[in-house]
Amino acid sequence: MKEILVDNKKKFYSKLFLYKTFLYKRVMFKSSLDDEELQGIITALNIKKKSKRIEYIYDYSCNRIDKFYKGKNMCQFKDGQCINHQYPGCNIKNGCCRICINQSETGCKTSNLSCKLFYCDNVKKNNETIKFKDMKIFKLLTFRQRIIILDNFFANREEFLKELKLGLLVYHSLMIVYRLMRSSIILRKRRTS
Ligand code: SF4
Numbered sequence: 001m002k003e004i005l006v007d008n009k010k011k012f013y014s015k016l017f018l019y020k021t022f023l024y025k026r027v028m029f030k031s032s033l034d035d036e037e038l039q040g041i042i043t044a045l046n047i048k049k050k051s052k053r054i055e056y057i058y059d060y061s062c063n064r065i066d067k068f069y070k071g072k073n074m075c076q077f078k079d080g081q082c083i084n085h086q087y088p089g090c091n092i093k094n095g096c097c098r099i100c101i102n103q104s105e106t107g108c109k110t111s112n113l114s115c116k117l118f119y120c121d122n123v124k125k126n127n128e129t130i131k132f133k134d135m136k137i138f139k140l141l142t143f144r145q146r147i148i149i150l151d152n153f154f155a156n157r158e159e160f161l162k163e164l165k166l167g168l169l170v171y172h173s174l175m176i177v178y179r180l181m182r183s184s185i186i187l188r189k190r191r192t193s
């Protein structure tokens with residue numbers, strides 16, 4: 001297999017749109033540059049099976065975001081209430097996760113990339129956050145896959161990956177509606193049982 005040595009980050013990033021295509025299926029990328037993000041992208045490019053590459057990009061991105069926020073209480077939760085709901089008379093708990101069936105006593109039961117990239121304006125105005133555009137690895141995905149990442153809240157990891165692998169926006173839209181209906185039915189049942 002042919003090998004490409006990456007020693008110029010700018011040049012490498014400007015050619016990602018090409019490197020991710022089938023034209024580079026028989027090329028392995030290598031770099032000795034000490035750059036975690038670059039090494040992540042190279043690892044992804046060296047995974048030649050499409051579905052496996054998507055899984056890697058997904059898990060790599062989730063881990064990178066988790067690492068960035070580790071130990072930070074971004075939403076300033078106190079007694080189950082986030083900063084937006086800490087006012088007299090408000091009994092809303094669990095912030096954005098309150099209408100999702102993936103929430104549990106110990107937090108989120110899954111790993112959702114859209115949720116990890118989301119913070120409301122109240123949090124964003126006072127904190128440094130990771131934005132979609134900060135994730136260079138997303139350049140390895142198609143336009144439709146990037147659209148899916150923007151708003152795929154409430155999906156569990158497996159559902160999310162299935163949508164990314166299919167890359168069909170119609171299916172993605174139907175799944176959003178399906179999940180909202182599923183959540184409302186399941187949460188209502190939980191409340192009344
Ligand atoms: S992002 Fe905003 S609304 Fe959502 S849990 Fe955090 S503080 Fe609350």
Ligand code: SF4
Nearest residue numbers: 097100102103108115
């Ligand atoms: S999937 Fe998203 S909305 Fe649901 S519990 Fe996890 S972080 Fe919260």
